[in-house]
Amino acid sequence: MARPRSFDEDEVLRIARDRFWSTGYTATSVDDILTATGLGKGSFYGAFGDKHKLFLRTFDGYCAALVEAVRRSLDGPDDGAFERLRAQVLAVANATAADVCLRGCLLAKGTAELSEHDPEVTATARRTFRAIEELLTSCVAAAQRAGDISQDADPARLAALLLAVLRGIEALGKGGGSPDSLRAIAETALSLLPRS
């Protein structure tokens, strides 16, 4: 009996994620993934179950990495929290502005395509948005303790607004908004935060 060919699971997940990201879930066939990864049908189904399970793994992995990146950007001492918040909001605008191919964010794209019919995708999106909102809330609260944002403001409400602004920048960038206009939105949002 031939030994099953070994393969790098992370590499396959990365390639599959990029296919789903570029082409969308529905328009990506298992055959596309087999061709792109060089995987045989047996190995594919043995390792990943089916196309939907594979998509959820790549989608969950993408969302977890996104949350971790936001955590690394925002976590830290109270001193400097406002600057970290500011840097993060501008970084999202700059990254969206730099995305000249309009590839956008897989979280946004997967949710737009699938949430209506796919409760697992919706659950992952909801969990991801909530995790980012909590990180933003902690950072706003830290900036309040440091005296950079007014104590009168509700940190959770400001964080929810900032999350909406970030997702709006992503949506407008996907719709061809100019780099300058995306950066101006980030600056305006930051300028309206109530200062101490």
Add this chain to the structure above:
Amino acid sequence: MARPRSFDEDEVLRIARDRFWSTGYTATSVDDILTATGLGKGSFYGAFGDKHKLFLRTFDGYCAALVEAVRRSLDGPDDGAFERLRAQVLAVANATAADVCLRGCLLAKGTAELSEHDPEVTATARRTFRAIEELLTSCVAAAQRAGDISQDADPARLAALLLAVLRGIEALGKGGGSPDSLRAIAETALSLLPRS
């Protein structure tokens, strides 16, 4: 020769739009549209060209109607402009909150699926966002003349931020955000507008 069967073009466009909206562009086949509309292949290609042309007609029609709806909500005298702005932002949050099926907005969904590879979709999205932003800018400027928003603020920048918030509310709603959280985002954005 048999007379070609007559059909209601607007009705066909409405049915096709709903298929694209629910299933996405790529996953909707011409056969799906023929079945849903009862149209024959010859009539379909004769009247609409091809699937892409049909999609662009439904997408353009949707976007034009969206802009017209925003115009109707925001146009009017300076007096009451702030209230119209407020009502519009809350209406978007409430409509998103009421969309329990997470169907979302066809502009967002079509753009998420197609803008990367479809310059005509991107051009329509860009034109639509710009038109809404201009309507918001006029309404902010009217509210400034009425003394309800600070004269020091740049109306175009506030309008761009409000548009981002509205698109962000749509994106978070699509990701399963709770009705209360979507309404709170709208309220927070309105509360941060600089008043006279």
